Amino acid sequence: MSEVIEKLLYSESHEWVRREADGTVTVGLSDHAQKALGDVVYVELPEVGSEVNMQDEVALVESVKAASDVYTPISGEVLAINDVLADEPQIINESCYDNGWLFKLKPADEAELDSLLSAAAYAEQTEE
Numbered sequence: 001m002s003e004v005i006e007k008l009l010y011s012e013s014h015e016w017v018r019r020e021a022d023g024t025v026t027v028g029l030s031d032h033a034q035k036a037l038g039d040v041v042y043v044e045l046p047e048v049g050s051e052v053n054m055q056d057e058v059a060l061v062e063s064v065k066a067a068s069d070v071y072t073p074i075s076g077e078v079l080a081i082n083d084v085l086a087d088e089p090q091i092i093n094e095s096c097y098d099n100g101w102l103f104k105l106k107p108a109d110e111a112e113l114d115s116l117l118s119a120a121a122y123a124e125q126t127e128e
Contacts, residue, residue, distance in 0.1 A: 002032035010122035076105035
């Protein structure tokens, strides 16, 4: 069974969102997603400063099994990317909720966060 963190929000496409104290959000791949992908070997992240819209394809994660698009769970401006993943993409497998985060956003519309799944709802979705 995949790990689901209670304080996070989740998208149906298996990204997690953590609200930060400064009003930004951090986005990553869920444990369910990284397990389904298998060993991650390459990550392509969005450009810092780019504007993204909810459910845009913004990143690519390649594993030994498949390549998978990453969708932005909310609209906003990309403030930072996890540069470490360029040389060590396997961190997503090792620590998807901590060191394996993908990018940080300044939300364009905080109300979009309300459309995301709670941890309980996401856990129920991934059990099916």
